[in-house]
Amino acid sequence: MTLRLAPLLLAALFGCASAARPQVMVEVDRTREGQASVDARKTAPQAYARAELLRKRAEQAYADGDLTSAQIMSEQALAAYLRATIEARLTRAEARLAEAQLLEKQQSERLAQLDAEQQRLSAETADLELRAKVLRDAEPLAKNEPASPEREKARREAARAILTQASLLCVAARLVEPKRSALPPLLSKADELRAKLDTAAPAAIDDANALRSDCLRELTLARRPRAQANPSRGESDALLSELSRADFLPFRDDRGVVVTLRALREGGKLAAKAAEKLAELGRIAKAHPDFPVLVVAHDARAGAKEDGLGAQVVESLKAAGASRIETQRAGSTTPVVPPDRTGAAARNERLEIIFVSPGT
Amino acid sequence: MLGALKKSPEAARVAAASIAKAEDTLKRADQMRGSGDQKHGAMLEEAALEWATASELLSKAARAEKRLNELQTKTTELETRVFRAQALVEQTVARRARAEEALRQLNEKGGAKP
Numbered sequence: 495m496t497l498r499l500a501p502l503l504l505a506a507l508f509g510c511a512s513a514a515r516p517q518v519m520v521e522v523d524r525t526r527e528g529q530a531s532v533d534a535r536k537t538a539p540q541a542y543a544r545a546e547l548l549r550k551r552a553e554q555a556y557a558d559g560d561l562t563s564a565q566i567m568s569e570q571a572l573a574a575y576l577r578a579t580i581e582a583r584l585t586r587a588e589a590r591l592a593e594a595q596l597l598e599k600q601q602s603e604r605l606a607q608l609d610a611e612q613q614r615l616s617a618e619t620a621d622l623e624l625r626a627k628v629l630r631d632a633e634p635l636a637k638n639e640p641a642s643p644e645r646e647k648a649r650r651e652a653a654r655a656i657l658t659q660a661s662l663l664c665v666a667a668r669l670v671e672p673k674r675s676a677l678p679p680l681l682s683k684a685d686e687l688r689a690k691l692d693t694a695a696p697a698a699i700d701d702a703n704a705l706r707s708d709c710l711r712e713l714t715l716a717r718r719p720r721a722q723a724n725p726s727r728g729e730s731d732a733l734l735s736e737l738s739r740a741d742f743l744p745f746r747d748d749r750g751v752v753v754t755l756r757a758l759r760e761g762g763k764l765a766a767k768a769a770e771k772l773a774e775l776g777r778i779a780k781a782h783p784d785f786p787v788l789v790v791a792h793d794a795r796a797g798a799k800e801d802g803l804g805a806q807v808v809e810s811l812k813a814a815g816a817s818r819i820e821t822q823r824a825g826s827t828t829p830v831v832p833p834d835r836t837g838a839a840a841r842n843e844r845l846e847i848i849f850v851s852p853g854t
Numbered sequence: 855m856l857g858a859l860k861k862s863p864e865a866a867r868v869a870a871a872s873i874a875k876a877e878d879t880l881k882r883a884d885q886m887r888g889s890g891d892q893k894h895g896a897m898l899e900e901a902a903l904e905w906a907t908a909s910e911l912l913s914k915a916a917r918a919e920k921r922l923n924e925l926q927t928k929t930t931e932l933e934t935r936v937f938r939a940q941a942l943v944e945q946t947v948a949r950r951a952r953a954e955e956a957l958r959q960l961n962e963k964g965g966a967k968p
Contacts, residue, residue, distance in 0.1 A: 566897040569879065573904035576872065580911045587918040594925040601932035608939035615946040622953035629960040 513561050518568040522549055525572060530579040537582035545574035613728055617853075621721055624714055624748075631707035649699050650691055654827040656702040657684050657691075662790060663709035665822055666749045666850045669786035671716035680708055710748060721853040730851050733782050737849075740774055750785065750851035756844045764806060772807060775847055776814020785849040786818035787811060792846070794839035796826045807845060855906045856880075865913035872912060876905035 525531060526549065535542045552567035661684045668677050683705055687698050734751050737744035742753045753775065758768040779787050791804040804821040811819055829842040859865045859873055866873065879902035887895035
C-alpha cells in the first residue's frame with residue numbers, strides 16, 4: 495500500500511498534475527486484500543488469476559491516463575474477484591458434500607448391519623431364554639404332601655389350570671409339527687391326570703407341572719428347525735404390529751400371539767361387530783399362513799354346556815381365508831378373575847384366538 | 855442469463871446485489887453505445903457479463919450449501935440412530951451371555967439338554 499501511494503505523494507510534492515484514483519480501484523484493492531480473496535487464490539487459482547489480470551489492465555489504463563477504461567475494467571475486476579471467491583466457496587461446498595454423502599452411505603450401511611445383528615441376537619437370546627425356562631420348569635419341586643381340605647381344593651383348581659395350559663402347549667406344538675411323535679402320549683397323560691383330579695387325593699399338581707414342562711419343551715423343539723434356519727426373521731413382531739394397528743390389543747405368550755375376544759353373541763347369534771372382527775382376523779391369518787391358529791373357548795362357570803361358539807368362530811375365520819385352525823375348550827379352568835367376584839362371568843367367558851408362532 | 859436468474863426466486867434472493875449490478879452495468883453499456891462510444895460500451899457489456907456470471911455461480915453455491923446442510927442434518931440423525939443401535943446390540947449381547955450362562959448352569963445341574 496505504501497509503495498502504491500508513493501507515486502501519488504511524489505506527484506503532489508513536485509506539483510505534477512495527476513487524476514484522482516477512482517473509488518472503484520480502491521474498492522478492488524480492498525477486496526483483493528480480503529481473506530476471501532486470499533482463500534480464493536489457493537482454492538480457485540484460475541478464476542483468481544483472471545481477476546488479477548483484469549486489475550492489472552485497469553491499473554495500466556489508469557497509468558496511461560484513460561480514466562474511463564480504468565473505471566470500467568476495475569468494475570469488471572471487482573466482479574471477477576467476487577466470482578473467484580464464490581468459485582472457492584462452491585468448490586469447498588462440493589468437497590464437503592461429497593464427504594457428507596460418503597458418510598451418509600457409511601452410516602446407513604452401519605445402521606442396516608446393526609439392525610440385522612440386533613434381530614439375529616434377539617432371536618438367539620429369546621431361544622436361549624426359552625430353553626432355560628424349559629429346563630427351569632422341569633426342575634423337580636419339593637413334593638406336595640396331603641393338606642387340609644381347603645388347601646387340597648385350591649391345589650386341585652391350580653392343577654386343572656396347569657393341565658389346561660399343558661394341553662394347549664401340546665396342541666400348539668402339534669399345529670407347528672403335526673407328526674411329532676411325543677405329543678399323543680403327552681395329551682393322553684393330560685386326559686388321565688384330569689380324570690384323576692376328580693377322584694384321587696392328593697391332587698397331582700406335581701405331575702401337572704411336569705407335564706406342562708414336557709409340552710413346553712416339545713413346542714420349543716418343534717419350533718427349533720425353523721428358528722435355527724433363519725434366526726433373524728421377526729415374523730411375530732410383524733404379526734403383533736398388524737394386530738395392534740387393527741386395535742385387537744394382542745399380547746405374546748409361550749404359544750404365540752394372542753387376541754382375546756368377549757361378548758361375541760347377541761341374542762344367541764354371532765353379533766355383527768364380532769363377525770366383522772372375525773373376518774378381519776381371518777384375513778390377517780390368511781396373510782400369515784405360517785402361523786396356525788388355535789381357538790380356545792373359556793366358559794364363565796364350571797359345567798357349562800358346549801354351545802358351539804368355537805366351531806362357529808372357526809367357520810367364520812375359515813370363510814375369511816384362514817386355513818390351519820384347531821379349536822379347544824378350556825372350560826372354566828383358567829379364569830381371568832375369581833369366579834365369585836362381581837362381573838366375573840363377563841370377564842371369564844372369552845375366546846382366545848392364538849396365532850401359534852412357528853419359530854421363536 | 856439475467857432473465858433466467860430472475861425467474862428463479864431462490865437465485866433472485868441470494869444473488870440480488872450482483873444481479874442489480876449486472877443490470878445497472880448493462881444499462882450503462884446501452885447508454886454508452888447510444889452516445890457513440892462503442893469501445894467503452896463493449897467494455898461495460900463485458901463487465902455486466904462478469905457480474906451476471908458471478909450471480910449464477912452464487913446461486914449454484916447457495917444450492918450446494920443448502921444440500922450440504924440438509925445432508926449434514928440427516929447424517930447427524932443417522933449418527934444418533936447408529937449410536938442407539940450400537941448400545942442396543944451391546945445390551946442384547948450381554949443379555950445373551952446371561953442366558954447362555956443360565957442355560958449352562960441348568961444343563962450342568964440337570965445333565966440334560968432340551
